[in-house]
Amino acid sequence: MLPQKQAEEAIVSSLNQTEPEDREEEEGGGKDESLLSFKSLLWHGGSVYDAWFSCASNQVAQVLLTLPYSFSQLGMVSGIIFQVFYGVLGSWTAYLISVLYVEYRSRKEKENVSFKNHVIQWFEVLDGLLGPYWKAAGLAFNCTFLLFGSVIQLIACASNIYYINDNLDKRTWTYIFGACCATTVFIPSFHNYRIWSFLGLGMTTYTAWYLTIAALVHGQVEGVKHSGPTQLVLYFTGATNILYTFGGHAVTVEIMHAMWKPQKFKYIYLLATLYVFTLTIPSAAAVYWAFGDQLLTHSNAISLLPRSGWRDTGVILMLIHQFITFGFACTPLYFVWEKVIGMHDTKSICLRALARLPVVIPIWFLAIIFPFFGPINSAVGALLVSFTVYIIPSLAHMLTFRSASARQNATEKPPFFMPSWTAMYVVNAFIVVWVLIVGFGFGGWASMRNFIKQVDTFGLFAKCYQCLPQGPPPPLPLPAPH
Numbered sequence: 001m002l003p004q005k006q007a008e009e010a011i012v013s014s015l016n017q018t019e020p021e022d023r024e025e026e027e028g029g030g031k032d033e034s035l036l037s038f039k040s041l042l043w044h045g046g047s048v049y050d051a052w053f054s055c056a057s058n059q060v061a062q063v064l065l066t067l068p069y070s071f072s073q074l075g076m077v078s079g080i081i082f083q084v085f086y087g088v089l090g091s092w093t094a095y096l097i098s099v100l101y102v103e104y105r106s107r108k109e110k111e112n113v114s115f116k117n118h119v120i121q122w123f124e125v126l127d128g129l130l131g132p133y134w135k136a137a138g139l140a141f142n143c144t145f146l147l148f149g150s151v152i153q154l155i156a157c158a159s160n161i162y163y164i165n166d167n168l169d170k171r172t173w174t175y176i177f178g179a180c181c182a183t184t185v186f187i188p189s190f191h192n193y194r195i196w197s198f199l200g201l202g203m204t205t206y207t208a209w210y211l212t213i214a215a216l217v218h219g220q221v222e223g224v225k226h227s228g229p230t231q232l233v234l235y236f237t238g239a240t241n242i243l244y245t246f247g248g249h250a251v252t253v254e255i256m257h258a259m260w261k262p263q264k265f266k267y268i269y270l271l272a273t274l275y276v277f278t279l280t281i282p283s284a285a286a287v288y289w290a291f292g293d294q295l296l297t298h299s300n301a302i303s304l305l306p307r308s309g310w311r312d313t314g315v316i317l318m319l320i321h322q323f324i325t326f327g328f329a330c331t332p333l334y335f336v337w338e339k340v341i342g343m344h345d346t347k348s349i350c351l352r353a354l355a356r357l358p359v360v361i362p363i364w365f366l367a368i369i370f371p372f373f374g375p376i377n378s379a380v381g382a383l384l385v386s387f388t389v390y391i392i393p394s395l396a397h398m399l400t401f402r403s404a405s406a407r408q409n410a411t412e413k414p415p416f417f418m419p420s421w422t423a424m425y426v427v428n429a430f431i432v433v434w435v436l437i438v439g440f441g442f443g444g445w446a447s448m449r450n451f452i453k454q455v456d457t458f459g460l461f462a463k464c465y466q467c468l469p470q471g472p473p474p475p476l477p478l479p480a481p482h
Contacts, residue, residue, distance in 0.1 A: 045193065046191055046259050046260040047259070048261075048264050048265075050193075050194050051255055051256070052271060053197035053198050053201055054190065054197045054255050054258075055094075055248075055255065055268055055269050056275050056276055057197045057201040057321070057324065057328075058197075058248050058251065059245075059272060060245060060279060061153065061200075061322055062318065062325070063245045063377060064208055064211075064279065064318075065156070065211075065300050065301050065318070066300065066301070067280055068284045068287035068301040069238075069241075069295050069296070069299040069301065070237075070242055070284070072293060072294075072296050073229065073296070074238040074242075075228040076226065076285060078235070078238075079284060080281060080285065082243075083242055083246075084277070086242050086245070086247075087246045089246070089434075090246035090273065090389065091246075091270035092427065093390050093394060095267070095415070096393045096397045097125075097252045097253060098256060098262075098266055099397065099412045100129060100393070101252075101253050101257075102262065102263050102412055104124075104128045104129055117344075117345045118344065118345070119189060119254060119335050120253060120254075121142075121253055121254060121332060121335060122252070122253045123136075123138040123139040125253060126138040134396065139336070141387045141388040141392065142332070143332075144384055146250055146330070146333050147333065147362070147363060148380045148384065149250070149329040149380070150181075150329040150333070152376055152380065153322045153326040154177055154181060154326065154367035155174065155371050156318075157322050157323075158173035158174040158177060160302060160322075161315065161319060163300075163302050164312050164316070171368060171371065174367050175364075177323075178364035178367065181327075181330075181360070182357065184323070184331070185334065185354075185357055185359075187327055189254075189258060189331065190255050190258035190328075191258045193324070193327070196327070199324070200320075203321040205279060206313070206314060206317055207314040207317055207321075208282070209279075209282075210310055210311070210313075211286065211287055211314070212286045214305050214308075215283075215286040215287045215290040216290070218290050218305065224290070224292040224293075224294075226292045226293070228296075232442075233446045233449050235446070236443050236445070237375070237447050237450045239443060240382040240386075240443035240446070241377045243381045243382070243385060243386065243390075244377050247381065247389040247390065250385075251328055251332055252269070254331065254335070266415075287304070302315060330359060333359050337356060378443070378446070378447035378450065378451075379451045381443065382444040383444055383448075386444075390431055390432075391431070391440075394431045394432050395428070397424070
């Protein structure tokens with residue numbers, strides 16, 4: 001336990017130098033203590049609670065509205081089982097990522113490496129522990145996943161606002177919200193999401209319980225059918241959407257780095273997942289109970305609920321939350337781009353914001369090309385999330401601690417509920433095999449078939465995906481009799 005304690009103390013002491021500007025402001029000689037404390041309350045987050053809010057808020061956003069759609073593909077029982085199963089798997093791999101971060105950080109501290117004005121990212125952890133090939137794999141999968149994760153948030157914004165104001169089509173709304181979400185370039189790092197994470201989780205909580213209560217009050221539609229699962233394609237498409245739901249920890253390393261004591265992150269993601277279960281399971285089950293198979297052609301659950309002030313409030317809150325989640329997904333991409341062009345150490349927020357703008361443009365463009373709200377979640381889950389947050393962390397942990405000396409000198413030993421390193425290897429190997437076969441294999445096959453079907457049906461650059469057809473134009477008035 002002594003080496004582990006010393007390593008943790010080394011990390012904590014070095015973190016005092018990681019964000020010098022924040023600390024200088026907070027210790028600024030009492031010039032205006034009330035102003036600084038208020039700014040710190042809203043802007044400078046780094047506690048365990050901040051990390052929990054960030055994880056819980058980021059884990060479920062627009063996907064909350066597509067989970068009833070997944071239940072219609074899977075059936076009620078399978079939907080609930082897959083949520084619990086992938087929630088537990090996601091919490092485990094988030095734990096592995098936190099262990100690897102602490103291991104990487106402690107090794108670098110022993111080499112007197114300073115992280116002043118530098119945010120550690122997942123691909124750097126892989127590079128430091130396993131070499132350049134792992135760095136390349138981590139960078140490719142993580143950046144592509146975060147890119148499409150940002151795309152999905154833009155698509156969701158357009159899909160949701162359409163149910164409040166259908167005077168504009170969804171593609172036009174995508175243009176508008178792309179410009180709005182581009183303002184996230186001004187948020188420097190995950191330290192500065194404190195108030196946004198808190199508000200975002202409150203917004204998601206409202207919407208989840210609105211869906212639950214509104215569906216129960218509405219009751220079952222006449223002749224409701226719950227026929228799922230009926231096809232393997234739909235079954236595995238629904239399963240991979242749930243895999244995507246609990247694969248939101250592609251930003252785990254950045255959230256940890258924003259913490260004052262990152263070694264305390266270990267179980268935060270699990271606690272966040274337990275709270276998220278209280279939002280996702282009741283809402284998905286209630287909406288599926290009320291509308292059944294109608295959800296197979298309505299991937300956004302909001303579209304089936306009657307218009308009301310409560311519904312419009314939920315939509316508006318989700319729009320704000322999707323803006324926040326867009327920032328969560330994009331911020332690591334901003335960091336990567338800054339490092340590529342040599343702007344990561346720049347202290348000017350405006351210069352960094354200007355440098356970040358090119359990252360938003362391809363996201364905007366892809367959201368216009370593939371506006372398939374719902375099916376795109378499953379495709380991203382199968383092809384990207386399966387590797388980024390399940391397979392790569394499990395393999396990386398196995399390879400990092402494959403030697404007896406690495407296990408003996410490990411900063412973090414197996415958790416109290418895991419009897420040995422062998423047990424950890426068995427669990428990690430199971431995750432790799434399961435996700436590779438079921439998530440990437442069957443899930444990839446099913447989700448891509450469904451995705452291609454959407455392209456064939458609606459076409460690329462679809463102007464208004466799954467919109468109700470407009471009624472025929474009113475007849476021309478008859479000419480007045482002479």
